[in-house]
Amino acid sequence: MLDRRQVLASLGTMALTAIASRALWAAAPLKIDDSSALLVIDVQNCFLPGGSLAVKDGDQVVPVINRLAKGFANVVMTQDWHTAGHVSFASSHAGKKPFETIDLSYGKQVLWPDHCVQGTDGASLSKDLSIPQAELVIRKGYHKDVDSYSAFTEADGKTTTGLAAYLKARKLQRLFIAGLATDFCVAWTAMDARKAGFEAYVVEDGCRGIDTQGSLAKAWADMAKAGVKRIQSSDIAV
Numbered sequence: 001m002l003d004r005r006q007v008l009a010s011l012g013t014m015a016l017t018a019i020a021s022r023a024l025w026a027a028a029p030l031k032i033d034d035s036s037a038l039l040v041i042d043v044q045n046c047f048l049p050g051g052s053l054a055v056k057d058g059d060q061v062v063p064v065i066n067r068l069a070k071g072f073a074n075v076v077m078t079q080d081w082h083t084a085g086h087v088s089f090a091s092s093h094a095g096k097k098p099f100e101t102i103d104l105s106y107g108k109q110v111l112w113p114d115h116c117v118q119g120t121d122g123a124s125l126s127k128d129l130s131i132p133q134a135e136l137v138i139r140k141g142y143h144k145d146v147d148s149y150s151a152f153t154e155a156d157g158k159t160t161t162g163l164a165a166y167l168k169a170r171k172l173q174r175l176f177i178a179g180l181a182t183d184f185c186v187a188w189t190a191m192d193a194r195k196a197g198f199e200a201y202v203v204e205d206g207c208r209g210i211d212t213q214g215s216l217a218k219a220w221a222d223m224a225k226a227g228v229k230r231i232q233s234s235d236i237a238v
């Protein structure tokens with residue numbers, strides 16, 4: 001017969017075991033499989049310290065992304081690639097300043113400092129990225145009158161970059177997303193990935209945000225609503 005003390009002790013052990021196994025379960029790393037791809041968004045000089053649209057601590061994503069990329073056979077990078085005089089530049093609109101907004105035919109547009117002009121050094125991918133196996137670079141935002149934060153669909157909501165078709169043809173459907181900026185190109189890419197039927201994981205410590213007019217908190221809320229999973233690079237088994 002168990003006495004009262006033994007019962008209490010074994011209940012205690014059971015509780016501790018439950019807690020421990022739950023902790024183990026919660027920490028189960030995400031596995032990179034054959035259907036996984038890493039999307040590296042806009043890690044370009046313009047968005048890095050000293051760039052014309054520098055994202056605070058933007059350079060800190062580079063070592064995180066380089067480490068993560070070692071675990072991926074499939075890596076796609078994107079490059080913001082604007083014409084000179086692009087519609088998203090404040091300088092293209094008389095009397096407008098960067099970070100103000102205007103209404104365009106396709107909706108509200110934040111106006112930016114000139115950035116990522118085709119062929120300029122600012123538009124180049126960071127020389128500190130070390131991802132030789134990257135198989136595709138998707139350029140976007142190259143139509144003068146339409147912006148494209150998303151790597152999938154331009155801001156008009158219909159013009160495709162071709163990325164969804166590429167990923168589907170390659171049977172890549174589990175997407176890990178990192179880069180710049182969390183609240184614009186990363187968030188729009190992640191949400192469009194969900195719309196197109198992909199799994200989407202945003203790697204928070206592999207991203208940094210611009211955060212203008214509450215955009216960072218709104219982006220995380222919108223992403224959660226869209227079924228985008230928010231993870232840390234340490235959640236992935238590399």
Ligand code: VGL
Binds near residue numbers: 042047149180185
């Ligand atoms: C981006 C603003 C303008 C980005 C690109 O990469 O997040 N943000 N163009």
Ligand code: ZN
Binds near residue numbers: 082116
């Ligand atoms: Zn841009």
